[in-house]
Amino acid sequence: MGRAPCCEKMGLKRGPWTPEEDRILVAHIERHGHSNWRALPKQAGLPRCGKSCRLRWINYLRPDIKRGNFTREEEDAVIQLHQMLGNRWSAIAARLPGRTDNEIKNVWHTHLKKRLEPKTATQAPKRKPKKQQQPEAVTLAAPVSPEQSVSTSTTSTTTDYSAASSSLENADSFTSEEEDYQIDDSFWSETLAMAVDSSDSGMEEAEGAFGASPPAPSTNDDVDFWLKLFMQASDMQNSPQIYA
DNA sequence: AAATAAAACAACCGCCATGAG
DNA sequence: GCTCATGGCGGTTGTTTTATT
Known part of the structure; x- marks a missing residue:
């Protein structure tokens, strides 16, 4: 009951x-x-x-929430982490600074899952991706404190990933189901390095600042292990001659 | 311009784990 | 050791927004 x-x-x-x-x-x-x-x-x-x-x-x-659309890098990280962790959204969120489990879950169900679906579903999406997140939630929190107005600003979000988004000029091509899900060689070393870094420092700072208790050490260790493993694998792909 | 369909987002529900008494 | 209260998580649903017809 x-x-x-x-x-x-x-x-x-x-x-x-x-x-x-x-x-x-x-x-x-x-x-x-x-x-x-x-x-x-x-x-x-x-x-x-x-x-x-x-x-x-x-x-x-929360002041450390990052708002705005997921970047390609973030989406890829979610996909990869989901492969490792399954539907453990909170664990995935812990590896993506500023993203919440709920947000990740929504993104997963709304487009990432579809992106990974087999090519059989080749119909073009009826809608284009949203340009930006609807501003209401942002404006709700924004006036509350200077911290928030910074961290919740949509524009700041895009600047955070400006380098990444600059590589998204062909973003439309990614939304097509015909597009094979291919990861650039340099991607994982960057993304996973970011994830590990943030787990080592940034995330703990952020969490500590707001009283969130860190996940069980064993869980973190497990995930870190896999992340590092993926990093190494990525490095091996990038320069196979080194490991040959 | 209106109607419809689909996507995106926000919030709730129910269960489980954990700690305090 | 047991019970209960609480926090946290994942699944699901309801609402809003946007594109298409």
Whole structure:
């Protein structure tokens, strides 16, 4: 028997968050942290359940969230990590700084999965990819703090990956199912190096700053092991003569 | 311009793991 | 050692947005 839904029973509010609710939640967390999600909404005066608050914070309001479309590199990393980890979205998210498990999960289900589907599905997509993410979520969090306005800015996101996006001039070709999923030789060494770096330093900094507890060491070690293995494999591909 | 279909996104639900009492 | 409360995760659904007809 599952636990009763926490929000409905108490007559708490559900559905989309308003900017005002966002502001209250962020202000409260900045001031008091989030040691107890259950108690948080009451303390903050939010008519929400703790679970809802937690989700909102983790997925959208955290200052270190990177918004905007996934770059090609990020998508490829997700695919590769998914091959290694399966549907362990949180583990995958831990390797992609600024991306949340929910976001990754959505991206996976909306286009990455399709990209990997066999060539049988050759119909061209009816829609072109979205130009940019809808700004509402950004504007929700943006006014809250200077930190957020920086980290949640769509433009800053694109600048983060400007180098990568510059190589995406032919992005349309990637969206075609006819396109074989081919990884540039130099890609994995870059992407995985980034992932390892961030796991070694950046991610821990980011997580530490916001009180998130790091995943179990064994899990991290496992993933790091595989990442390094892939890096080595990639290097071998790049310069086989070295390893021959 | 309106209707429709599809994609993208945001949020919720239910289960599981873990820690405190 | 057991029970309960809580946090966290993955799956799923509902809503909104956008492209196409």
